[in-house]
Amino acid sequence: MEQYAIKGGNPLVGDVEIGGAKNAALPILAASIMTDETVYIDNMPDVRDTNVLLDAMGSIGIMVKRPDRHKVVLNAGNVNSLVVDDESLKKIRASYYFLGAFLAKYKHAEVVLPGGCDIGFRAIDQHIKGFRALGAVVTIEHGLIKAHADRLVGSHIYMDGVSVGATINVMMAATLAEGVTIIENSAKEPHVVDLANFLNSMGANIKGAGTDVIRIKGVQKLHSTEYTIIPDQIEAGTFMFAAAVTKGDVTVKNVIPKHLESITAKLLEIGCEVEEIDDCIRVVASKPLIHTHVKTLPYPGFPTDMQPQITVALALSKGTSIVTETIFENRFKYVDELTRMGANIKVEGTTAIIDGVEKYTGASISAPDLRAGAALVIAALAAEGTSTVDDIRYIQRGYEDFHLKLQNLGAQIELVQTEKDFQKFKLKIG
Numbered sequence: 001m002e003q004y005a006i007k008g009g010n011p012l013v014g015d016v017e018i019g020g021a022k023n024a025a026l027p028i029l030a031a032s033i034m035t036d037e038t039v040y041i042d043n044m045p046d047v048r049d050t051n052v053l054l055d056a057m058g059s060i061g062i063m064v065k066r067p068d069r070h071k072v073v074l075n076a077g078n079v080n081s082l083v084v085d086d087e088s089l090k091k092i093r094a095s096y097y098f099l100g101a102f103l104a105k106y107k108h109a110e111v112v113l114p115g116g117c118d119i120g121f122r123a124i125d126q127h128i129k130g131f132r133a134l135g136a137v138v139t140i141e142h143g144l145i146k147a148h149a150d151r152l153v154g155s156h157i158y159m160d161g162v163s164v165g166a167t168i169n170v171m172m173a174a175t176l177a178e179g180v181t182i183i184e185n186s187a188k189e190p191h192v193v194d195l196a197n198f199l200n201s202m203g204a205n206i207k208g209a210g211t212d213v214i215r216i217k218g219v220q221k222l223h224s225t226e227y228t229i230i231p232d233q234i235e236a237g238t239f240m241f242a243a244a245v246t247k248g249d250v251t252v253k254n255v256i257p258k259h260l261e262s263i264t265a266k267l268l269e270i271g272c273e274v275e276e277i278d279d280c281i282r283v284v285a286s287k288p289l290i291h292t293h294v295k296t297l298p299y300p301g302f303p304t305d306m307q308p309q310i311t312v313a314l315a316l317s318k319g320t321s322i323v324t325e326t327i328f329e330n331r332f333k334y335v336d337e338l339t340r341m342g343a344n345i346k347v348e349g350t351t352a353i354i355d356g357v358e359k360y361t362g363a364s365i366s367a368p369d370l371r372a373g374a375a376l377v378i379a380a381l382a383a384e385g386t387s388t389v390d391d392i393r394y395i396q397r398g399y400e401d402f403h404l405k406l407q408n409l410g411a412q413i414e415l416v417q418t419e420k421d422f423q424k425f426k427l428k429i430g
């Protein structure tokens with residue numbers, strides 16, 4: 001079984017290149033189905049979730065070429081099935097983006113019910129509400145969501161809660177519907193905007209993405225495009241907090257600083273220096289960290305996908321901090337693992353009360369999900385002594401070459417497969 005072996009204590013220092021955003025790449029891949037013409041996508045992250053989606057696309061007759069690691073060429077002119085029930089897709093949430101894309105183009109879709117990280121109940125009622133408002137009949141049978149429409153007709157849709165997935169799915173379906181669709185209370189995340197830009201580059205007519213009202217004028221068909229995916233806000237934020245926790249000096253390169261404002265604000269509050277230089281951000285942690293409070297919120301608020309990483313930093317910060325999770329109700333499962341490393345955190349419902357400690361100590365820990373897994377790796381990098389992190393397949397869902405990028409910053413981390421590898425690692429680090 002693969003695991004990370006980590007010897008903590010080295011401050012991370014240097015530059016790290018940030019890859020394309022996983023959560024933009026997934027809907028963009030699905031939306032590529034919406035034209036019969038060839039689509040060229042650059043800055044594709046080479047991570048497990050995007051690869052699972054690409055495999056599923058290949059299995060239904062979509063031509064998928066990978067001219068290099070970060071470029072994908074797709075042609076969906078010969079799709080041979082509108083049923084997407086690949087077993088591996090159950091593990092990723094974004095499989096439901098096939099619903100919006102297929103429904104738009106073929107007026108029919110059957111997709112396996114989504115999985116993803118186990119971070120709480122993840123409803124899809126707003127997706128279904130949106131599809132129905134456009135005229136689709138939606139049912140759930142035998143573990144599949146089925147959506148069918150004779151015609152899709154634009155509608156005025158009010159989202160009862162802010163949902164990234166529902167905004168994206170309804171936006172895709174409305175793109176090829178007749179007439180105008182207005183989505184109110186839409187999500188404003190950078191990946192929602194990136195998908196809108198991608199669809200517009202294929203001939204869609206979408207206005208207002210990035211605000212809470214999106215207006216989509218349906219078009220008859222979409223065409224070929226060449227498109228570059230935005231940088232991954234969460235990968236960047238993870239390395240920024242890695243700098244803070246290890247008392248390091250890290251520059252994240254190829255980022256959009258605007259997308260990182262809430263993360264930057266919190267790093268400043270806890271005593272880091274943060275410098276923006278064009279498309280780079282440098283984080284220096286030369287002083288002891290100090291406590292703060294944080295509440296996760298939809299963009300531009302502090303992202304729920306950065307909640308474990310900031311908690312890892314606050315648990316090493318002087319004083320008492322409070323972290324409130326408002327998006328997912330079960331996102332503190334990693335706290336038990338962090339406690340085993342010496343953290344002092346009490347979780348009450350969706351709130352964590354954190355009393356900062358001086359240091360973590362290395363332990364054998366497991367990644368409970370994608371972002372918490374990355375956060376625990378950061379904790380291990382700051383800890384005294386050696387740690388192992390199991391279940392790293394979760395981390396590999398969303399971080400490309402995580403341990404290699406960390407090694408480049410001076411971290412003592414190796415991917416080990418066997419006890420022998422681990423013993424070798426221990427000998428190497430002395």
Ligand code: UD1
Nearest residue numbers: 023094121122123124125126127162163164165166305327
């Ligand atoms: C996406 C991201 C995920 C991120 C999350 C919030 C992808 C692949 N995943 O997930 O990394 O943590 O946004 O930024 O992009 N909800 C409903 N009904 C619905 C849909 C959602 O009640 O129909 C609720 C959810 O249970 C949750 C909240 O709305 O409490 C936000 O969910 P949503 O924004 O939809 O998250 P995802 O799109 O699943």
